[in-house]
Amino acid sequence: MRFGNALVNISACCRRLPLASRPLESLIRFQSSTNTAVLLQKNLAQRNNSLYNYGNDTLRCTILDSQGNVGTPSLEVKREDLISMHGLLPRDLRKIEKSRKKDLVPILLVRENSIFISLLTMRALVKSDQVILFDSVGLSLESRAHRTFLNDLTMRLRNQDGNGISKDPLPYEFRALESIFVSALSNMSAEMKVHLTLTRGILQDLEYSITRDKLRFLLIQNKRLSQFYKKTSLMGEMIDDLLEQDDVLSDMYLSSKCTGKFRDEKDHTEIEMLLETYYAHVDEIVQTVGNTISDVRTTEEIINIILDANRNQLMLLGLRFSIGLLSMGCVLYVASLYGMNLENFIEEGDHGFILIVVVGVISMSLTFGYSIRQLHRLQKMTLTESSKGHV
Template structure:
């Protein structure tokens, strides 16, 4: 079955080359499913290895070719590119954004836009299986308008910078729109979690957290791509394609226009990253608080269970005494009129003592602090104490020590030396060792 599918897709020669040896099992899937997936992947790869679909704009902003198919080798030869350069544009699985500067062109791969910018032409590559058709349509309409406005209407920017700015505007607008949607959803959900915590809201919080983390990573990659091109002075100077076409040479350090253009959109991307980071931090804090609340509720249930266990132990202790006297043996108090009341009272008192003692121990366990069990109340040192000395800052302790100091001076010198009380040095006491 598997070999017949591959033979139908690729022919007998390819099918025989890909046929699996008999008795060899798949690592993850069964043989039929894996061969079908492999066949579709190779068929798609074989088709895309030769042709690319592009939409072309001329210097005036007019669309000259709509979704036309071009051979890759022809595109490379026409625009002076290498096959590895085109791979960064047509492979849908590449999610890392790029802004690459070549000799006579600029390659841009940002979100839903994959473009080849030249001094008088721009090619937009159609990505197979893309879900951003509406965003791409809006971008193409905006790009057409900016290219038709001309250089004077755009502040004297050349053709390639107008095209690049249109791309950056579309990318940042898409990021801002997605950020606003996620921000509204997350803030609303966090507000609801403050009022009530249930399973459905926690599940939504997990979903939004994953989406927000993915969005934050995407925004960071775009910001880093712009930052990377800003740090390369030679690439910034090479982005003046119109001057290259006219035969003009530009020094490496003169790239003010393109640098200001990229810096403005870099700040926008950085702001988006900061907002998304704040939202992620809010989600993390909410998750920690929810975990603390759930732990507190769990501890309350455990304490309630312990209280019931202590009560059961106390009642069982009284029942044990009653059981001793309930044996069918002579105990020499059968004829006593006060035996019933005495045994019942003793059993009740014994049960009460057990319950009170157990609850007292449980309460002391609840009062554990960072200074140890009842450390703050009894003056004991806990596990957070450092060293063997403790500085005494209590005014009463200082006054008592000052009185002892004056008495010592009077016995030694016959009078008390006057001094400024504020200059009395801070004293350190060594706690008494337990005997």
């Protein structure tokens, strides 16, 4: 405020100065506008950093202990502390720092004593006795989906008997991964139902009438469906690649490493069965969405065929009008010749008018009939006839 008041006082004084001192006033105004622009840029940069965590040395995360108890939500943890405490690499956190609300590429990285997984909006660091959930941008702790995921994760990590449910024999890290996969698949299934309902509805409406608005909505929905298909396909490819790497699967047994029991590369039955189960669900979603995209493409091809047929009918109608005008032109030509103010032998007879009318009608009929016959011949032309003609 003091700086702004000083600028106002200086500018007021400059107005009282003679014309020779006016360049000083313009210079002060230029500096004032420059300072304002710099302040606005700094405010925007700070706002973007607070939203996306760009340029900050801390990450927001929620930590769950070995008993599934949730610590302080959205806890600010330094980037260097995460790397040093959990044996990560600086590039492992790049996925989190540059994250948005949705990311198409899923990732599952296995380190010495941790597993980093990124599925849809969920990003977590799983250890043998701890789970760190990184809070994505726009993921509110009060959202229903996030509360459901936290409750399921807490229940699976506690692994207590009760309500007729026995303890899960899977280790701590696999129970955490299972909860993440279940939440991701439930979100994908819900999103798939929305896309399928909208797509099938517009396809049914197109069976009764084809309008511009419906075609535009179908185009938009097809783009969204293709994006969702790409997202599910990438998740399936990620799981498939993991199933083919025996050494990575055996390294995912973090609890065994902590107890000093190193497993053989072929001894990974539990995690293999777990991944195969969720791969089957992902593949089912991929096949369902793929079939819907195929239906959309088939509908688009049928619509294009119908539009081509309508264009052909309009062209034929225009050709028929052109043929009729050409035939009438022959009559008009004969009539113009007869109507000239020139002497000819027809004027001497009594049947000149009838002769001209008959000649005009005959010429018009012959021209119209020949042109229509040629048009029908082009309509009935087949591939065999065209190939014979080229030979």
